[in-house]
Amino acid sequence: MTRSSNDNGNGETHQQSGGDVPDLTTAQGIPVSDNQNTLRPGPRGPALLEDFVMREKIFHFDHERIPERVVHARGYGLHGHFELYETLSDLSAADIFQRPGEKTPVFVRFSTVAGNKGSADLARDVRGFAVKFYTQDGNWDLVGNNIPVFFIQDAIKFPDLIHAAKPEPDRGFPQAQTAHDNFWDFMSLMPESMHMAMWIMSDRTIPRSFRFMEGFGVHTFRLVNAEGQSHYVKFHWKPKQGLQSVLWDEAVKVNGADPDFHRRDMWNAIEAGDYPEWELGIQVFDDEFADNFEFDVLDPTKIIPEEQVPVRIIGKMTLNRLVDNFFAETEQVAFCTQNIVPGIDFTNDPLLQGRNFSYLDTQTKRLGGPNFTHIPINAPKCPFHNFQQDGHMAMHNPKGRANYEPNSWGGAQGGPRETPRRGFRSYPEQVQGEKRRLRPESFADHYSQARQFYLSQTEVEQAHIADALVFELSKVKTVAIRERMVSHLPNIDEDLAKKVCEGLGLAKMPQAAEPAHPVNRNLSVSDKLSILKNAPDSFKGRKIGLLLSDGADDALIEALMSAAKAEGAMVEVVAPRVGGVTTAGGKAIEADEKIDGAPSVLYDAVAVIVSAEGAEKLAAIPQARQFLSDAYAHYKFIALGGEPDALARAGGLPEGGDGGILALGGTDAGAFVAQCRALRFWDRAS
Ligand code: HDE
Known part of the structure; x- marks a missing residue:
């Protein structure tokens, strides 16, 4: 039996053209009668080459991809x-x-x-x-x-840098990661990259x-x-x-x-x-x-x-x-x-x-x-005129005779003319010198600002830099590369070098790399270089993950929602089922996410409002337990409302809580959101 274009085989009928729905056509504008079946002689016969509708459609699909950017692809x-x-x-x-x-x-x-x-x-x-x-x-x-700042000082090194960072060419991995031998091999051989190394090992990345x-x-x-x-x-x-x-x-x-x-x-x-x-x-x-x-x-x-x-x-x-x-x-x-x-x-x-x-x-x-x-996204939005013409896919095709300049056609016919008044002029900088491949002496200090950056961080941030270096270099299989990288660190900070050396379990601290220029160890700390010293004073635009169970207290939910709204924060409801929960007051609240798909890492802070029975049930779900244990491990602020004890225990929250865990009573929602402005309860880290 053949299938008509408007029957999908399940007895359902596709929408037909007419009214506001335009007719389907080929790229040439030819109306298409059947977008479901290839033209063939007999229902079980071969496809006919004559079928320009099918061929054009597949041809175009085959050409949908263009090369992705060699860097910055995503x-x-x-x-x-x-x-x-x-x-x-x-x-x-x-x-x-x-x-x-x-x-x-x-x-x-x-x-x-x-x-x-x-x-x-x-x-x-x-x-x-x-x-x-x-x-x-x-x-x-x-x-x-x-x-x-950037990794390198001269553009001629860019292909080397990117080759080293991208997946290794023989094995085709790792994807989107610098934690591998080639990257750190290159970095450790390029002292000029040390300032950038500090930035990329910081939480900026x-x-x-x-x-x-x-x-x-x-x-x-x-x-x-x-x-x-x-x-x-x-x-x-x-x-x-x-x-x-x-x-x-x-x-x-x-x-x-x-x-x-x-x-x-x-x-x-x-x-x-x-x-x-x-x-x-x-x-x-x-x-x-x-x-x-x-x-x-x-x-x-x-x-x-x-x-x-x-x-x-x-x-x-x-x-x-x-x-x-x-x-x-x-x-x-x-x-x-x-x-x-x-x-x-x-x-x-x-x-x-x-x-x-x-x-x-x-x-x-x-x-x-x-x-x-x-292409519209690239075209200027101001008027533009020139004598460029032709080429693939030319969309701006000027009319008229003059396609060169000077010409004597005059007026509008003659086309655009240069404009000394408005036109771009390069700054007339004096330039002279011997034509040579040289790196200026003034580019030779590779460590002083790396040190300044490191010392400008808070203790928490410095620890993250050390941890990141240990993590990345632990993925490097060649010990000599690990050691070479660590040999740069004493020029930045002795303590950092020690932490990374210990973290990697190196037999001994490698001898410090010889700097090409003496390190200036006295540059002033710059507070603007730290993330935490420039943290926001608002929770606006951040997100709370609110874990609910059946029987959750309506007033608490309402209070949290309005406190978040007043701050300009978002709340996403997480529940055991995406269908949501029924509150103590009998209200149905739909969930934005089922607990399996909404780990607490997706949120800036978490709140739990549950009944005693709901807490027991959630405690039996591994993802619900992790919701809390991860939030705790990631120094997040946690609000506990209703009767959450069974879940709090199962999630490993400490008996009696800590300064970042707030019991959510009737009027505490505002206090919780205000607390969240600090983004994390860093005291838990020490
Ligand atoms: Fe790029 N860079 N880059 N880069 N870059 C590209 O251009 C390049 C550098 C940056 O969203 C490419 O169209 C060289 C510094 C951004 O489309 C390519 C060197 C900075 C984007 C290219 C650098 C950047 C690119 C790849 C060393 C920060 C994405 C695709 C001399 C100031 C733009 C493309 C977008 C993209 C070359 C170094 C930023 C290959 C040779 C330094 C944000 O042309």
């Missing part, structure tokens, strides 16, 4: 705008920096670096923080990271959310004003939400429970109207500062501490719109460091100079030709 894109607070006309002629209050549309893509497109969100990795500003003078791309991390332009750029005067500048993004990271044990578990943890977080926040915001800050300095600074401002492995050059806040970016189509926007967006506008300029940072080649080159391959600027 990303999440969002729309928003940038609003300028104050004019910068004294410093920069950039159109975007002229008129306070003016909003410029932006597209942002957050990403991990090493993992492929399908890897998990909470890999220990740098996060990309790329912003495309659609300014009235063309697109400006600030292609930054969530860490202000396991952010709780894209919303709770900083962004940095990394390189020193130039701002150039209308008079042609130049100042150096470093760009910073400061999240209004504050900084927050997860623990490594959480990261490992989150990756299993929800590999999309970061993109889901962003989706949920924007869907809820809780739009994340970052302020744009600039560190501005001149040649005199640059000449006197302890390090070379062109060296991308160095920061300028905010205590030395304060960050001046100049505007705010708000992300408030999800993409309509992930492929069209997030996948096809092409950020490029060479996209710069009049009033901003490059410096000779050797990494930046190399990047200016790489991005355009890789995008031409990834997006299939030179016309990727015609």
Whole structure:
């Protein structure tokens, strides 16, 4: 029996076209009568080559994939705008920096670096923080990271760095991880990477959310004003939400429970109207500062501490719109460091100079030709005119005769003309020297700022750095590589070196690596480098996991829900069944998650409101026990309401609790949420 297009075989009928439902057609617009069956002679005959409907459909499907980015393959894109607070006309002629209050549309893509497109969100990795500003003078791309320094000083080392970080080529693993021999072999042979090594071993590489991390332009750029005067500048993004990271044990578990943890977080926040915001800050300095600074401002492995050059806040970016189509926007967006506008300029940072080649080159391959600027997400939103033409998929095809310049056709017919008044001019920096392959002497100090970073952390954060190094190097099979890496640590901090040496069980402390430049052991601590010293003072935008059972107290639930709402926090209901629970008052509350799918690592704090019988039943479920034992182990605030004793005991909570465990009486919900503002009960760690 043959099956008609409108019968799926179960007797159900598909929706037919007509009214608001458009007719299905081929890409050529030919209406399709049957989208279920291939054309064949007789019901059991071979497929006919003539079937252009089937062939076109499968042909197109076969070509759906484009190469993923060679780095930063996994990303999440969002729309928003940038609003300028104050004019910068004294410093920069950039159109975007002229008129306070003016909003410029932006597209942002957050990403991990090493993992492929399908890897998990909470890999220990740098996060990309790329912003495309659609300014009235063309697109400006600030292609930054969530860490202000980089691994290497010269772009020529980038392929080596990335090869070493990616899966090893013979075995094809590990995916999205730096915990392997090749990576640490390379790092330990590159002392210039030691400052970055401290950052990537810190909790910066396991952010709780894209919303709770900083962004940095990394390189020193130039701002150039209308008079042609130049100042150096470093760009910073400061999240209004504050900084927050997860623990490594959480990261490992989150990756299993929800590999999309970061993109889901962003989706949920924007869907809820809780739009994340970052302020744009600039560190501005001149040649005199640059000449006197302890390090070379062109060296991308160095920061300028905010205590030395304060960050001046100049505007705010708000992300408030999800993409309509992930492929069209997030996948096809092409950020490029060479996209710069009049009033901003490059410096000779050797990494930046190399990047200016790489991005355009890789995008031409990834997006299939030179016309990727015609794709809506990449096209400028201001008028643009030039004599570029043809090529694959050309979408902007100017009319008329003139496709060259100069021409004598005149007027509109002659096409666009150069504009010395508005046009981009490079800052006329004096450059001279011998043509050689050289690394400047001024780039030679590799340890002093690594030490400064380490010493600027709280004790908890320092412990995390040591633990992360021990974890990563424990995955390195070659002892000589472990030892070589540890040999750099005494140049950073003796105590750190000792902890890692002991943690690895090395027979003896390796001899310290010989620094190419004496280590400055007296750089001042910079509080801005710590996450915990810059923690938020609100629980806004965070999430409570509320575990309920049948017979739970209605008033307690209600009180917790409204306290969370008042703070701007979210509550997700977790229950033994997704159908939910029936409260003591007989009210049905649907669950957002069944307990098996909602471990407490997905939440910033947890609350349990249960009846005595419900607590007994939950105590028998391993995931319910872990919900509490993990929350406790991860220093989370825990609220216990109703009659939770059986579950609290089974979950291993200490008899009598601790300062981070709150018994939820009638009026305590507000106090609990207020306590949660500290994000974690770190006292439990000591
Ligand atoms: Fe990138 N980088 N990078 N990078 N990078 C790419 O461009 C490169 C560097 C950064 O969401 C690639 O279109 C070189 C520093 C982000 O689409 C590629 C060097 C910083 C993104 C490339 C660097 C970054 C990329 C891969 C050393 C922080 C993702 C796909 C000289 C300031 C943008 C692509 C997005 C992507 C090259 C170093 C940030 C291959 C050669 C330093 C956020 O062109």
